[in-house]
Amino acid sequence: MPRKPRIEIPGCYHILNRGVERRNVFLEPEDYEHFIERMCSYAKELGIQIHNYCLMSNHYHLLLEISRPVLSNYMRRLGMNYAIYFNKKYRRSGHLWQGRYRSWYVTDEAYLYALMRYIEHNPLEAKLVKQPQEYPYSSFHAFLDPTRRPACLQHSVILQDYGNDVQAIKALLSEPVDHDQLKELKKASAMVEAPEEKKPDEASLKRLFDNVDEIKERNRRILQAYQQGYSQHRIARVLGLSQPTVHGIVKRMKEKRAIPIT
Structure with a gap:
């Protein structure tokens, strides 16, 4: 065959x-x-x-x-x-x-x-x-x-x-490889048949962090941006952080809210 x-x-x-x-x-x-x-x-x-x-x-x-x-x-x-x-x-x-x-x-x-x-x-x-x-x-x-x-x-x-x-x-x-994160991302990739490429609206992402000085509020908005579909890498670039740092923040914020990590 x-x-x-x-x-x-x-x-x-x-x-x-x-x-x-x-x-x-x-x-x-x-x-x-x-x-x-x-x-x-x-x-x-x-x-x-x-x-x-x-x-x-x-x-x-x-x-x-x-x-x-x-x-x-x-x-x-x-x-x-x-x-x-x-x-x-x-x-x-x-x-x-x-x-x-x-x-x-x-x-x-x-x-x-x-x-x-x-x-x-x-x-x-x-x-x-x-x-x-x-x-x-x-x-x-x-x-x-x-x-x-x-x-x-x-x-x-x-x-x-x-x-x-x-x-x-x-x-x-x-930066160390997060194998659990990689496994989840690979699983998500396998479920996608023909994705359409989207150009992220970076200007809107930057506005989300305007006038944010406190770390707690910044972290809350990082999770918000991630749940809106922005990649951790793009969030990291806008904030001048490393992508693993953003991943750690998202992970901790989800654990605090008892949200399953995806």
């Missing part, structure tokens, strides 16, 4: 693929570099934006954005090219990848920024490094070193938001 075609709607996707039987697919620095080069080359050809990536020894994560249905084409070319390169170099034959890549549609900014930290923290959780930015085959490392930064990251969300502000990038991506 033929496999169902993937539904590709414009927006951001979290992509994951592993080596067959979880075997290593990157053995030497040259292998990682070849994959990144092809990743960027095909992205440029197809008009795909790369936001984050992390290549581990037996799998990889990508956070990318499409404006038209080219994702399957992109992933097929990337996977096939690298498999040919790898099999020829190491004199092997057969499948390199465990199967079709897995993908999740990113529904909102909260999910987007949670995924960024999750992807960049893979080497840390695998105990390969003491700080996530130390890992050489991730976008975090590339963000901090413009001389080694792949061209396909130039228009990533991180660089759009923070430019070359190294300290701000470190502060954002070094």
Whole structure:
């Protein structure tokens, strides 16, 4: 029975693929570099934006954005090219990848920024490094070193938001990963079939915090803004706070009011 075609709607996707039987697919620095080069080359050809990536020894994560249905084409070319390169170099034959890549549609900014930290923290959780930015085959490392930064990251969300502000990038991506939050956001994402993109009314959000000096009132309005549909990241930007700080405030305020956390 033929496999169902993937539904590709414009927006951001979290992509994951592993080596067959979880075997290593990157053995030497040259292998990682070849994959990144092809990743960027095909992205440029197809008009795909790369936001984050992390290549581990037996799998990889990508956070990318499409404006038209080219994702399957992109992933097929990337996977096939690298498999040919790898099999020829190491004199092997057969499948390199465990199967079709897995993908999740990113529904909102909260999910987007949670995924960024999750992807960049893979080497840390695998105990390969003491700080996530130390890992050489991730976008975090590339963000901090413009001389080694792949061209396909130039228009990533991180660089759009923070430019070359190294300290701000470190502060954002070094925050601990809230796995419970990520799980809830991923669950919500799975329930969305074809979301319509909405441009947040940031002016209204700013007005909500006009003349607010007391912390308690600020926190109350943070919860109010979140329940009105503003993402935690956008609230954080308007207030000059970190997104994890806003998440903590929302969580505490909901607990005080005995509101289930979603």
